[in-house]
Amino acid sequence: MIEAVGLTKRYGDKTAVYNLSFQVRPGAVTGFLGPNGSGKSTTMRMILGLDNPTSGSVTIGGYPYRKLPNAPRQVGALLDAKAVHGGRSARNHLLSLAQLSGIPARRVDEVLGVVGLQDVAKKRSKGFSLGMGQRLGIAAALLGDPQVLLFDEPVNGLDPEGILWVRNLMRALAAEGRTVFVSSHLMSEMALTADHLIVIGRGQLLADMSVKDFISANSADFARVRTPDTEPQLREKLASALTEAGGHVLPEQDGALRVTGLPLPRISDLAHEADVRLWELSPHQASLEEAYMRMTQGAVDYRSTVDQKAGLQQQPQPGAQPPAPVPGQGQPGWYAPPPPQQGGQPFAMPAPSAGPYGGAPGTGPQTANPYAQPGAPAQQPPAAAPAPQDQPQALTKQAPATPAQDAPQAPAAAPAPQPAPAAAPPAPAAGTAAAPAPADSTQPEDAR
Numbered sequence: 001m002i003e004a005v006g007l008t009k010r011y012g013d014k015t016a017v018y019n020l021s022f023q024v025r026p027g028a029v030t031g032f033l034g035p036n037g038s039g040k041s042t043t044m045r046m047i048l049g050l051d052n053p054t055s056g057s058v059t060i061g062g063y064p065y066r067k068l069p070n071a072p073r074q075v076g077a078l079l080d081a082k083a084v085h086g087g088r089s090a091r092n093h094l095l096s097l098a099q100l101s102g103i104p105a106r107r108v109d110e111v112l113g114v115v116g117l118q119d120v121a122k123k124r125s126k127g128f129s130l131g132m133g134q135r136l137g138i139a140a141a142l143l144g145d146p147q148v149l150l151f152d153e154p155v156n157g158l159d160p161e162g163i164l165w166v167r168n169l170m171r172a173l174a175a176e177g178r179t180v181f182v183s184s185h186l187m188s189e190m191a192l193t194a195d196h197l198i199v200i201g202r203g204q205l206l207a208d209m210s211v212k213d214f215i216s217a218n219s220a221d222f223a224r225v226r227t228p229d230t231e232p233q234l235r236e237k238l239a240s241a242l243t244e245a246g247g248h249v250l251p252e253q254d255g256a257l258r259v260t261g262l263p264l265p266r267i268s269d270l271a272h273e274a275d276v277r278l279w280e281l282s283p284h285q286a287s288l289e290e291a292y293m294r295m296t297q298g299a300v301d302y303r304s305t306v307d308q309k310a311g312l313q314q315q316p317q318p319g320a321q322p323p324a325p326v327p328g329q330g331q332p333g334w335y336a337p338p339p340p341q342q343g344g345q346p347f348a349m350p351a352p353s354a355g356p357y358g359g360a361p362g363t364g365p366q367t368a369n370p371y372a373q374p375g376a377p378a379q380q381p382p383a384a385a386p387a388p389q390d391q392p393q394a395l396t397k398q399a400p401a402t403p404a405q406d407a408p409q410a411p412a413a414a415p416a417p418q419p420a421p422a423a424a425p426p427a428p429a430a431g432t433a434a435a436p437a438p439a440d441s442t443q444p445e446d447a448r
Ligand SMILES: Nc1ncnc2c1ncn2[C@@H]1O[C@H](COP(=O)(O)OP(=O)(O)OP(=O)(O)O)[C@@H](O)[C@H]1O
Pocket: 011, 014, 015, 016, 034, 035, 036, 037, 038, 039, 040, 041, 042, 043, 445, 446, 447, 448
């Protein structure tokens, strides 16, 4: 088991990881999700003893990596598939890693077979495609037949067949009772691969729950209702009737209405009572990808200036009200968040008080969920953002006004001095040889 407690990492005045506590259990694939720069790789490097935490701790099987007996046989990792000596053949690369860790040469041929590189084993890895490089990195991680495996973006660059292969491999490794920790940006892929999810944003925990719970908490049902385009007044009439009946109604880009909080038969009855004809009444489910985007959108650090979702980061004007639906046009950019689930607290951004990102230390997952309340425009009105024109549905725009995005980006505190390791760390696990060199506490970390 991997266990992080209050894990924090600062690089100068940049806090990469803040007060992260979680457990990664054996016998399951645990997906590690977060936007670019959210601290996934930093966390993985700390797990592997390649970076020192500024505070907090992380252990594998109860030991910090550097104190783990026979670490290369217990832990394997793929951090950076490109970090190989390009002049070496795949086999020689693995052979050198195996020799460093006392692993017999026959294991090299075994893992080459497992990852499907046996036919190119004698080719220099500098000629490898991205996907072949990933396979070589995975082979290195498997070399010591470890019980604990960490993979940083293992499907990066793989074709669909390769992605499927990685998915099956991860699941098979977990089924053998191993601890499998996999970082990814792809919620959809993780929904298929992982049993459990740990989601971070700006270095802080946003969610730690089983995929099953994540799905039931976040993939909310809604109905799409469309009235005849030729009679916009019917749409208005229906919207009023549904709202009066307790439904939450938002316009979609194509002029339909997105309705939450009312079952389909009730919507049909209400339309009938209001004497409104319907052209469409269909059940839908918000995708996990949407839920993940919504969860992390307040914690996205890097966003293109031409990104249509840039408006997600804008703050609402004081006193702003949501625009009234425009018959026949909808309100592009409006999107109905799913209703809060019974007893569910799907995710929570940190509170806007203490902490480097505005979150009170230790309060992250317990604080109120700013996205869980549908239909609270007076509190969280949307920004008057430019409307996306090519979104199929108005699903991706919301003004979350997350506390995190208001908060200062970095703590003022200087990094705590790191004690130098008492002894040289053990050789990295077979797979981690493809990773950056272990942290040298005498070097400025930013310079590494
Ligand atoms: N050695 C370093 N010196 C200074 N800042 C760093 C260093 N390593 C990481 N960071 C910063 O810490 C933050 C977290 O980076 P990290 O690479 O862990 O994120 P990530 O979630 O793995 O991102 P991605 O998904 O893009 O790989 C980023 O802002 C990054 O710039």
